[in-house]
Amino acid sequence: MGLTWRLLRGGGRRGLLGAGLTVAAVAVSTALLIFAVSVNLAFQGRADREAWRNPVAATGKATAIEAVRRDYVRDRQITVVDLAALTPGVAPPPGLERFPAPGEVWFSPALAELVRELPADQLAGRFPGKVAGTVGDGALVHPGELVAVRGQEPGSPMMTAEPADGPRAGAGPMKISGFTGQPTGDAEAYMALGLIASVLMVVPLLVFGGAAARLTVARRDQRLAALRLVGATPGQVVTMTVAEAVITAFGGAVLGMVLYGLGVPLLTGIEIAGGPWFLSDMWPGVLAVLAVLVAVPLLVGLSAVVGLRRIVVSPLGVAKRETPPAMRFVRVVALLASLAMVPVFRVDSAIVLAAVVIGLPFLAINLAGPWVVGMLGRIVSRAARGPARLLAGRRLVDDPKAAWRTVSGVAMTGFVAGFIGLLSPGSGLFGNADAVDLRLSVPSSQVAEVTAAARERLSAAGVPATVEAGGDGGTRVLTASLGKRDAESVDRARTALDGLVPGQGATSAADENRSGVQILEDIGTGTVTVLAVSFLVAIASAGITAASSVLDRRQTYALLRLAGTPLEVLNKARRAETLIPLTVMGGGAIVVGMFCATPFAISAMNVAGVVTLLVCVVLGFAGVIGAGAASAPLLRSVTADPAPRPD
Structure with missing residues (x-):
């Protein structure tokens, strides 16, 4: 070890330059390897924070009722969660200080800001009740996510309505025993895509990291072959090679950690699934960092040893440059x-x-x-x-x-x-779906009543529209074709039609x-x-x-x-x-x-x-x-x- 350190320090300017190249290569590999690991952990973290909004039916005693649906404003999705307690002292969902009481509304920070910015008839009118608090980061997929949580009575129409149709309609009223939930289909898709992206990044990084051990390999082989010829044992040659590779690789790994830490604020700005990342998402944790700091030098040391066979078996051939x-x-x-x-x-x-x-x-x-x-x-x-x-x-x-x-x-x-x-x-896989004609599913027995109410509400909101009901079977589709096609009119129409059918909102083809x-x-x-x-x-x-x-x-x-x-x-x-x-x-x-x-x-x-x-x-x-x-x-x-x- 002492001889290795002396040779490493005494290699002259070009020797130090060679060691510096190895340090730089390992630093780049380490920084990007940590990024690849962080991506997978970040998607898993998002899935875990969102799981409570994908409820699982109670198998034992039910403690609450949960209903989840999607609403939209300014081409952005709002996740609306309605909760009703069935037993006293129910534990609150993630991100809330307590279980919401009937008539209370909790907004995520981004939604609260949007509610203040937009006129009430475009957004706030959909959430009547007392604003009781803020949905914390532990319940949000990303910092800009729009989430509203409302407290309801167990017997309210919202908690007894029939579930909406469609794979993306949300989860209808469901009795639950806790907020464990399960990953949503979208979350699983993102985790799979993140895994593919990580493999595409990690494999070349491992190859590059292994190649870092072979930088300036000819000069090192000549030096080690000379040591073999003057009496160094194969074990000593292997030890010296591993020591030199691990010393330089560890320095590069530490430098890579520093580079990644400096780049984390920039990485959080990459928008995926509708928003950026929390700072904690891009940090893989102490255990993952320590694992990388140990694994990278070991990989480089192993790669350096792989090329030693000729030196151990035929040092004279290496020295003669055969x-x-x-x-x-x-x-x-x-x-x-x-x-x-x-x-x-x-x-x-x-x-x-x-x-x-x-x-x-x-x-x-x-x-x-x-x-x-x-x-x-x-x-x-x-x-x-x-x-x-x-x-x-x-x-x-x-x-x-x-x-x-x-x-x-x-x-x-x-x-x-x-x-x-x-x-x-x-x-263009989904084509150019219509974004202004709003549709609402209505039980066939209530078509006439709901159609008249929809026309009245839209007229009171100042939104010219033609309302028609179509389709056959137990559920009819009410379509409101808006005369005005600007974003303000669309959001005003959504707000006017909100609550017309409990548990459902008016959506366009583009929303779906x-x-x-x-x-x-x-x-x-x-x-x-x-x-x-x-x-x-x-x-x-x-x-x-x-x-x-x-x-x-x-x-x-x-x-x-x-x-x-x-x-x-x-x-x-x-x-x-x-x-x-x-x-x-x-x-x-x-x-x-x-x-x-x-x-x-x-x-x-x-x-x-x-x-x-x-x-x-x-x-x-x-x-x-x-x-x-x-x-x-x-x-x-x-x-x-x-x-x-x-x-």
Whole structure:
């Protein structure tokens, strides 16, 4: 350990630069890994806070009656919860200081503010009664959610009405024994989408984090091989490798934690499911943070040990810079086998399905990538018509793993873009539903009475409308076609018709599609977020590994310069050895990603998906070219003095 620390500190300016690159790579991986973990915990937290509004029927003694329905104002959804106590001393629902008494109304902060801003005939008129308090954060999905809780008598019409029809109508009056509830269908959908997004983010992060241990690997291998040749035991070499990797990785993990903490206020502003996040949602907790701080250095240490076989078995070969044996075709077989599982693998668990259908092909691409890069190197070497292409091809053959590390980030991003491009549904899936003609379900025995009352109420509210009843059976649909089609008139009409049929509100076709439209919009937001994370990883990976490659090969570059090779030829060779495998593997990864999305696809690829793919390809190439250009000054620096160094 003491020798490891001395070698780490005494590596000179370039040695410290190499360690700094590892720290930077681990910091980026750690920060984004914590974000991926936080996303899943945040969606679970939202589901838990919303569960009390999805009641479960009492199996024993009932203590209360709960009814939940959805209302709307200014194209925003309001969750209205009516409660009636059946026994004295009933425990209050989450977010309330006490159980609401009959005639009391409790508003969420955002709804209370909206009630004050809008005229009473557009919103407040729907909630008669005494405002008794505020619904706390523990009962809200997000800070801007609109929630109203009203106290009722057990025998009131609201608590004895028939449940409304439709999958999104809410929960009719139900006797309950507590407010445990269960996750709603929308909450489960968001948790599944969050899981898919996390897998798409975590797998490249794990690959990048593991690759961080192999940065400046050639320099370290030379040093360890020299120690083996002077008598160091295999155990000492392994211990030194793990110690060096863990020391640098722990520093990077701590730095990543700091970076994530600084970015949390920005992350809370990402709006999903109609609103932003609570600050606590984006913090995964002390245990999760400690787990990441332990897991990341261990992963980096394990990845560093994996490459030590040649040093332990043949240190002389490493010292002489012998080309390692070619990789086996079994790597490609593993990729083909994982792809063969995609169309036939079916399980009920979303976690297992996501892990197998996304995770295994993702990892298999990373496994097969170096083999493909080596084959490309052989092809390029044979077809080369200039020194730059010849150098690039020989470099790909000599160390395909290092070349793959430079382009793997963008190739993995291509997988993500291909997957999302097919998965994302078109924004017009629900069409342009009518947003102004309000509909109300009415028992057939009350059609005439309710129709007359609706006309009278709308006329008193100053909203010109044509009211007609249609449909057959026990329930008729009352439609109010408004003469005025502005938002104020629509909300005034909603308020006028509120309470006309107990337990139901007037809604438009657009209202009934709102949750589905919201999910589609959130898929688009999630797409941008996942791709932003993937691009950040890809560009950071390309930049860090390109700089590390220059440091690893500084002696080779110096000898080439000493032999008369122009610096421009070296730069052209570096660009070629990056862009050639990137073109092949990036395109292949996009196709594989699209193939793996087929079990999840809910519609054909849309225009937005095609644009996403094109943007991904353009930004990916630009990012890698930019990363290579950023390391050009470092190449100039290491070749400034081409005289051979003692090492």
